[in-house]
Amino acid sequence: SSHPSRHAPMSLKVPKSKAFVQDCGIIRLAHPADALVALALEGEATELSSLRAREILEGAIAAKECFVDVDSNDEITGLVIRNTRAFFGRDFVKLLIVSGAHRRAGVATSLLRNVLSGAHTDTIFSSTNESNLPMRSLFEKEGWTLSGKLTGIDEGDPELVFWHRRVST
Numbered sequence: 001s002s003h004p005s006r007h008a009p010m011s012l013k014v015p016k017s018k019a020f021v022q023d024c025g026i027i028r029l030a031h032p033a034d035a036l037v038a039l040a041l042e043g044e045a046t047e048l049s050s051l052r053a054r055e056i057l058e059g060a061i062a063a064k065e066c067f068v069d070v071d072s073n074d075e076i077t078g079l080v081i082r083n084t085r086a087f088f089g090r091d092f093v094k095l096l097i098v099s100g101a102h103r104r105a106g107v108a109t110s111l112l113r114n115v116l117s118g119a120h121t122d123t124i125f126s127s128t129n130e131s132n133l134p135m136r137s138l139f140e141k142e143g144w145t146l147s148g149k150l151t152g153i154d155e156g157d158p159e160l161v162f163w164h165r166r167v168s169t
Contacts, residue, residue, distance in 0.1 A: 025077060025107070027114045030066040032058075037076045056081070056095070067114055069098075069107050077102040082115040082124070090163075091119045093126035096135070108138055119166045127161045129154055136160065 035057050060066035060081040069078040078098035086092045093115055098107045116124060125147070128135040139146075144162040153159045 025069045025071045025110075027067055027069050027110060029064055030057075030061045030068045030079065032061055034066075034068055034076060035061060060094070067111065069102075069111055071102070078107040078111055080111040080115050082119070084120050087125045090121045091115075091124040093124065096126075103134070108134075109142065112138065112142060116164060116166055122166050123163055124166060125161060125163045127159045129157045130160055131157045 035054070057066065060083075063084075065083055066079060066081050068076045071077050076099075078096070080096045081094040083092045083094050086094070093112070096108055096111055098111075126139070126144070127150070128139070130136075130149070139162045142164070144164045147161040147163050150159040150161060
């Protein structure tokens with residue numbers, strides 16, 4: 001099976017416009033120039049081919065559905081893709097990745113809260129493999145509800161579907 005290449009994340013200077021400060025850094029919409037860094041992060045976490053990963057990331061960036069967390073050194077530490085009304089008419093968190101060096105520091109929590117606060121629908125869904133204990137723990141900590149289990153996607157590792165109701169502000 002083909003795996004994305006394992007590039008070390010490169011430093012990238014990014015504009016801070018249309019961004020807001022979170023606990024872990026600045027979360028902003030991803031720009032086309034972020035695609036290579038995002039692809040390197042993707043390679044840390046998924047089994048997708050590099051071509052498919054690039055298609056997903058470039059499509060999400062073009063659709064303004066990819067958000068990145070940027071640290072004080074202007075390096076991308078994590079990303080999240082939220083597809084608008086993609087799951088039975090509801091927003092869906094398709095992918096959430098944090099670089100290995102920045103895990104367990106609140107980056108994933110900030111990214112997840114960011115997409116919830118900007119959701120286009122009152123209910124938002126996501127999923128993860130049953131074996132992905134860190135993501136399952138994040139969903140539990142953040143008050144997501146288990147909706148169900150899908151089998152037949154990844155042999156021997158069912159997909160767990162979660163949902164969360166957006167709090168109106």
